Amino acid sequence: LGTHAMLPLLLLLLATAHGLVQIDYTPALASSELGGLVTTSTFTLKQPRCIFREHETAIIWLVVAIPEAVSSFNNSVEPGTPERAFQEFPNSTSAYMTLNTTFLNYPCPESTGDITVLRVGSETNCIKDEMRPTCNGPLPSPGPYRVKFLAFEGSEPVAETNWSEDITLGTAQSPSSISATGSGHSAGMITLTTILSILFAILLAALLAMLIFWSSDACGSSGTFSKSESVSVRRYNTHHVYDQPAARL
Amino acid sequence: MAKSDDGIHILQGLLVFGNVIIGACGIALTAECIYFVSNPHGLSPLLEASENNDISAAAWIGIFVGFALFALSILGIIGVIKCSRTLLMVYIILMLITFAFEMASCIMAATQRDFLTPNLFLKQMLERYQKSDNDKLTEQITQTWDNLMLQKNCCGVHGPSDWQDYTSAFRVTHSDADFPWPRNCCVMSAQGTPANIDGCKLGVPGYYNSNGCYDAISGSVNSYAWGVAWFGFAILCWTFCVLLGTMFYWSRIEY
Numbered sequence: 001l002g003t004h005a006m007l008p009l010l011l012l013l014l015a016t017a018h019g020l021v022q023i024d025y026t027p028a029l030a031s032s033e034l035g036g037l038v039t040t041s042t043f044t045l046k047q048p049r050c051i052f053r054e055h056e057t058a059i060i061w062l063v064v065a066i067p068e069a070v071s072s073f074n075n076s077v078e079p080g081t082p083e084r085a086f087q088e089f090p091n092s093t094s095a096y097m098t099l100n101t102t103f104l105n106y107p108c109p110e111s112t113g114d115i116t117v118l119r120v121g122s123e124t125n126c127i128k129d130e131m132r133p134t135c136n137g138p139l140p141s142p143g144p145y146r147v148k149f150l151a152f153e154g155s156e157p158v159a160e161t162n163w164s165e166d167i168t169l170g171t172a173q174s175p176s177s178i179s180a181t182g183s184g185h186s187a188g189m190i191t192l193t194t195i196l197s198i199l200f201a202i203l204l205a206a207l208l209a210m211l212i213f214w215s216s217d218a219c220g221s222s223g224t225f226s227k228s229e230s231v232s233v234r235r236y237n238t239h240h241v242y243d244q245p246a247a248r249l
Numbered sequence: 250m251a252k253s254d255d256g257i258h259i260l261q262g263l264l265v266f267g268n269v270i271i272g273a274c275g276i277a278l279t280a281e282c283i284y285f286v287s288n289p290h291g292l293s294p295l296l297e298a299s300e301n302n303d304i305s306a307a308a309w310i311g312i313f314v315g316f317a318l319f320a321l322s323i324l325g326i327i328g329v330i331k332c333s334r335t336l337l338m339v340y341i342i343l344m345l346i347t348f349a350f351e352m353a354s355c356i357m358a359a360t361q362r363d364f365l366t367p368n369l370f371l372k373q374m375l376e377r378y379q380k381s382d383n384d385k386l387t388e389q390i391t392q393t394w395d396n397l398m399l400q401k402n403c404c405g406v407h408g409p410s411d412w413q414d415y416t417s418a419f420r421v422t423h424s425d426a427d428f429p430w431p432r433n434c435c436v437m438s439a440q441g442t443p444a445n446i447d448g449c450k451l452g453v454p455g456y457y458n459s460n461g462c463y464d465a466i467s468g469s470v471n472s473y474a475w476g477v478a479w480f481g482f483a484i485l486c487w488t489f490c491v492l493l494g495t496m497f498y499w500s501r502i503e504y
Binding site for chain 2: 033034035036037039040041042044115117119121122123124137138170172173174175178179180184185186188189192193195196197199200202203204206207210213214
């Protein structure tokens, strides 16, 4: 807290010509626990709680700019003008201002139970509405972007924070880049196919063997299961034998 | 003769027992395949849309094979008891044909299971969920995913990041700022509406489903494929033994 009080005093000496207080606070993305922290057209910042307590009557604006505009950024340009209109960003203008609020909405101390974030890009109904230049519309491209907070009293800027680091949004690929071809065959499927093929081949071979045995009648009568009665063959003495003595005469 | 008489009776008893088991398994296979075909987990549209619906075909073949096994087992029992060569020959030939069909069904189910990778479902979901064409299958896919995400408390295939990492048919009609992911990924209140829409859009843990649905899908598909492929495989192994026994028995019957 010591440096926090020292720096504004120091910078006040340097910046008295402009009347602009430089607050040593760097806007940052909110907690990475949030699944939707950075999407393809929005991002979520931590709220600048307790930062602007020296300027309780000022209106605090969020400035979103492309990184190239940071060095030449003019703080005096008022919000709501075409030079700072969301609808003109990034084609005609290199920065826009939005999410205006007062210190009342960023009070001290920070209540640790609630989720205190600023979602940049959540207003979708004013994207094309030129009557709403301070629209908090979704960002048109993946960026990168840099943001800072700027406080205005009336038409004069009175305080600003540091510029944030580059914030890059996500890019979405086309689903046709997903390769949905199979990763080959699993071991289970190969085992199953092999074993079944072998079993089937054995069965066919056994069938063939069975048919060959049947047609060649090679299997002997030992150990057969027969259901018919045994046929006995008897020798007959025919009447030819008794005729023979008559032929010898 | 007494010894081979015992041999006959033991073999006959074994074959009758084997055929009884085959008949029972046939009924079980038919019942199981009817259960799968009746779409109990509601995932049929996803399988149908994957353009290679062999698991369904395998289940249909399983139904008919089951009936055939039951009928043939009765034929086999009669043939064994009556010691009839013709009956048993018919039995063996028809059983071999049934064996071939069931083998095809098992292999199809197992092969298709390997085909259903997470990327397949991801691509299907991105290309067809909430697509605004008037296709009936697209509507079924949308409904299937909505029900899946609601009932299993999941989002996307790998997670909600699927909707951010890829463009989709959903993204065409729903802007990223309002719908980073579909509404059904949000935790719902008792009334069926999202408990906290802003919390859901921000991705606050507890207000949206941060896990993917692939586990739920693969569980159902696995039980489907295992039921058809591996149960069929078990039946075929048993049938193999019974058939070999029957062939041996047949070759020992004298005319």
